[in-house]
Amino acid sequence: MRYKFNYILLLVIMFYASSLNIGAANSVIDHPAPEKAVVEEELNVKELILGHLADSYEWHVWSNGEKHITISLPVILHSKSSGWHFFSSSKFNHGNSIYKGFQIASKGEYNGKIVELDGEGNEIRPLDLSMTKNAAALIINSIILIAIILAVARVMKRDPLKSNKGFTGLMEMVILMIEDEVIKPTVGKDYKRYSPFLLTVFFFIFINNLIGLIPFFPGGANVTGNIAVTMVLAIATFIVVNFTGSKAYYKEIFWPDVPTWLKVPFPLMPIIEVVGIFTKPFALMIRLFANIMAGHAIVLGLTCLVFITVSLGPAINSSMTALSVVFSVFINFVELLVAFIQAYVFTLLSAVFVGLARDDHSEDNKKVAESSVT
Amino acid sequence: MSLLTPEPGLLFWMTISFGIVVIILVKYGFPPILKSVEKRNNYIEESLKSAREAKEELSKVKETSELILADARKEQRVILKEASRLSEQIMNEARENAVIESEKMITKARTQINADKEEALKSIRSEVTKLSVALTEKILREKLSSEKELMGMIDRLLDEIEISKS
Incomplete structure (x- = not known):
């Protein structure tokens, strides 16, 4: 009887997990929506997958068209020039803004990471202890x-x-x-x-x-x-x-x-x-x-x-x-x-x-x- | 490939969170679980062992009780045999005694009877003698009232004596 119950529990967990995934498929539909708005028919699959596999500074929960529901996470940085910084990741406005000289790189070696621009426009990676x-x-x-x-x-x-x-x-x-x-x-x-x-x-x-x-x-x-x-x-x-x-x-x-x-x-x-x-x-x-x-x-x-x-x-x-x-x-x-x-x-x-x-x-x-x- | 280069920030957080998890679970999480499982296993093992011992003990007790029973039965048989033998002996003895006693009593009674008979005969004889004397006296007195009769009587008696003498 006990093992039967455990089996049932396992099956329920399995079905739950897989049904959630179908639900998630829908949420992923919404996710590339802003990109689609810019480039209507192109969908960069590689970037999407790599983006989901990689870490991020905010926790994306749900998107509805242009509206994103994300959980902002604390960013903790130590820059050689300006010392310690501690602020919310919402300051980056989903990677679109520069805050205190920091920004999220959109290309190059540090793609998706916080970088600091020095005087000559080079991207420098600060010590990044952000809670990603x-x-x-x-x-x-x-x-x-x-x-x-x-x-x-x-x-x-x-x-x-x-x-x-x-x-x-x-x-x-x-x-x-x-x-x-x-x-x-x-x-x-x-x-x-x-x-x-x-x-x-x-x-x-x-x-x-x-x-x-x-x-x-x-x-x-x-x-x-x-x-x-x-x-x-x-x-x-x-x-x-x-x-x-x-x-x-x-x-x-x-x-x-x-x-x-x-x-x-x-x-x-x-x-x-x-x-x-x-x-x-x-x-x-x-x-x-x-x-x-x-x-x-x-x-x-x-x-x-x-x-x-x-x-x-x-x-x-x-x-x-x-x-x-x-x-x-x-x-x-x-x-x-x-x-x-x-x-x-x-x-x-x-x-x-x-x-x-x-x-x-x-x-x-x-x-x-x-x-x-x- | 950014996927293959570990991020220092995540390394930091992972070290902290994994470290805390390890410390808490190694100290307070798994040892009590493993200990209680061990305790339960020991308990089960001990219970099984004691049950087995009790079973053995029980079978041993059964064996000894059976032995005792068999002994008792043997004893009983012996006692019964002895008792029946004794009773037979007693009965035989009693029977013999009774026979002897009865014989004794019979002989005693017989001698008594003989003695009594003798005595009775004796007394009867003396009585008869007395009676006969008295009778004789009376008869004689009656018969011998006359001289003639007396003479005749004496003659007859003398004749008789003479006859019996010859």
Whole structure:
């Protein structure tokens, strides 16, 4: 009965997410409206998709013709010439105004970013700590995650011997699955030290992936498809792996168990091993970023199919619209799967790296690492 | 490609928010969850273990009770056998005793009867003698009222004695 309920819940979430996407398709129709007003028939699909994938200084919620409903976010800047600045992003008037010598570049190297013009008209990038759309989404998602986990923890702490039902039961099931299937077999004997961190990583990625799939405020931000976000996650794993590494792990790096000529006159193997330390988290960073960004790009591209085919006549346009909706629903299902799989893979590989750094390089750990990296 | 260059601003916010999430969840979020799950698992394991032990104990108790029962049954059989043997013995003894006693009593009664008979005979005899003497006296007195009769009598008696002597 309990599992049935969880299944139903999952299905409802899936349908909800995909139906929201259809709703979002309509909102995207409205979004390029101002551009259309200027250039009537041209729709720059590439720019639209890249614009949605990238970060922005304001959170666009809804547009109705010329009217935009956006949430202005704080801009925090430090310029070498004029010091700290703190103001609302509404001062830029959607990128059309210059405020205090700052403006949002519309082309060039810093396209879409705040730049400062120096005396000769060159664009200079100030230190930009603005709370952008992704940063705001990150904070919202973090609060949601903390609230969920602390609520579950409170329920479970109140009566540890009760078997939980409903949402707590679902969360417990997922937590135990990650703990028992991923962390325990890969990290090894002192897995309990690492499981809170690895579980945090899993749920952080998972919830950001899921909320990123919801196409309107407060979702829709391409958080885990942003390289800065995945970079911090990868660095966290890097720190955990290397700062808790065992002696055997470091010996394996600087004095590996290979013929001496591979390490004495020229330290070939140590160099490869040291590079390996950095390529592991780098692969984590790129994998998560590319998967999530690609998912968002596909959904956006399918949605754009509706507008590209406008010029081809109503028959083709309507059939392509139907096709676009069908494909979007399908891709959203796939993306739900990807949201879970990527969080799972990131956690699994982090656990494997931790296990490799903790263990005395036992054979089965190596096997796990090799099979999961592929 | 601006997508591939990490923004310092977002790096900053991500570090802060992820750091806070990690600190809170690693300290207050997951450990209680994992601990309570562990507690529950331990509880279940212990319960299973104690249930198994109780079952074993129960079967052991059953075994011993059965053993005790079997023993008791054996004992009972022995006791019953003994009792029946005893009762038979007692009955036999009683029977023998009764026979002996009755024989004794019969002999006693017989001797008593014989003695009584003897005594009765004796007394009867003496009585008869007395009576016969008295009768004889009376008869004699009647019969011997005349001389003739007396003489005749004496003669007859003498005859008889003579006859019996010869």
